Every structure is written in structure tokens, then in C-alpha cells.
Amino acid sequence: MANIKSAIKRIDVANRNNERNKAMKTEVKSSIKKFEQALNAGNIDEARELLKLIDKKLKKAAHKNIIHQNAASRKMSRLTLKLNKVG
Template sequence: MANTSSAKKAVRKIARRTSVNRARRSQMRTFLRKVEEAIASGDAAAAAQALNTAAPILMRAAQRGVIHKNTASRKVSRLTSRVKALASAG
């Protein structure tokens, strides 16, 4: 366990940061799931709307350090291509 006051403060900060990051990661996954469900349902308009909502949340998570910037870009890129394929097929 932490002995010094600075170490105790660091433990408190880490606990707070962990809970904030957990909430951000959960929010990000929720919006990703909504895009996936819209794609699975075959509704191109709903998928495009869900993607427009999810993309900024993904990039914000990357900006805040929850996920890596390239990971966010890759996810947005792949989802965008899937939504476009759905729109052109339908």
C-alpha cells in the first residue's frame, strides 16, 4: 500500500482516471454496437446515422487516450466502407 502522501494522492488520481476511462470506453462500445446492429439489420439510412454519431465519439476516445489514434481511424474507416457497401447494395 502507498506510504507517502504523494503516493496516496497518485492512487486516488489513478482510481478516478480509471473510472472515467471505463465510462468512455463503455460509451464508445455502445455506439459501435449500434452501428453494427444497423448494418446487420440492412437499414442503410440507420447505419449512416449511427456512424455519423459514433465516429466523433471514437475520435474523441482516441484524443483522450482511451484508444490509440490509429485504432480509432481504422475502426471508422472499416465501418464507413461497410456502410457505403450497404448503401450501394440497397
Template sequence: MANIKSAKKRILKSEKKRKNNIRYRSMLKTFIKKVNNAIFNKNIKLSKKNFKIMQSIIDKQVQKKLIHKNKASRYKSRLFNKILHLN
């Protein structure tokens, strides 16, 4: 356990940041699943709607450096290609 005040504060801050990161990653996984489920059910309208929301979530996470930009573009391109092949 830390004895210095700044070290204690740093521990609290990093724990708070870790919980937020978990929340954002979970949100991303949830929306990826929503898009995949809509694609599986061949619901084009819902899949496009969820994809648009997921795209903004991914872009925000790239800005916060939670996920790598190449990983983000890979997610987006794979799901977009699945949506295109629904037609």
C-alpha cells in the same frame, strides 16, 4: 498501502481515471455495436446517424490517448465501407 500523502492522492486520482477510461471504452463498444446492428438490419438512416455519433466519440478518445489513431481510423473505415455497401 502508501504512507505519503501525495502517493495516496495519486492512487485516488489514478483509480478515478481508470474508471473514466472504462466508461469511455464501453461507450465506444456500445456505439460500434449499434452501428453494426443497424447495418445488419439494413437500416441506412440509423446506421449513418449512429456512425456520425460514433465517429465523434472515437475522435475524442484519440485526443485523450485512450485508443491509438490508427485503430480509430481502422474502426471508422471498416464501418463506413459496410455502410457504403448497403446501398
């Protein structure tokens, strides 16, 4: 355990950021699962709405450096292709 006050603070900040990043990643993954369930069920309109929501969440996560910009673009592209194949 750190003894220096600034090191203790950095540990606290890092833990807080880690929790925030983990929560955002989980939120994105959950949205993607809902999107794929909607596609499998044939709810194309619902899937389109979820895709807009996923796009917003991915861009926000990429902007905050939680995931890489290219990874966000790749995920969005693949999901869009899935939607276009079905609908």
C-alpha cells in the same frame, strides 16, 4: 498500500482516470454494436447517423489518449466500408 500523501493521491487519481477511460471505451463499443445491428436490420439512414456519432466518440477518445489515434482511424475506416458495402 502507500503511506505517502502524494502516492495516495496518485492512486486515487489513477483509479478515477481508469473508471473514466473504461466508461468511454464501453460507450464506443456499445455505439458500434448499435451501428452493426442497424446495418443488419437494413436501417441505412439510422446507421449513417450512428456512424457520425461513433466518429465523434472515437475522435474524442483518441484526443484524450484513451485509444490510439491510428486505432480510432482504423475502426472508423472499417465501419465506413461496411456501410458503403450495404448502402
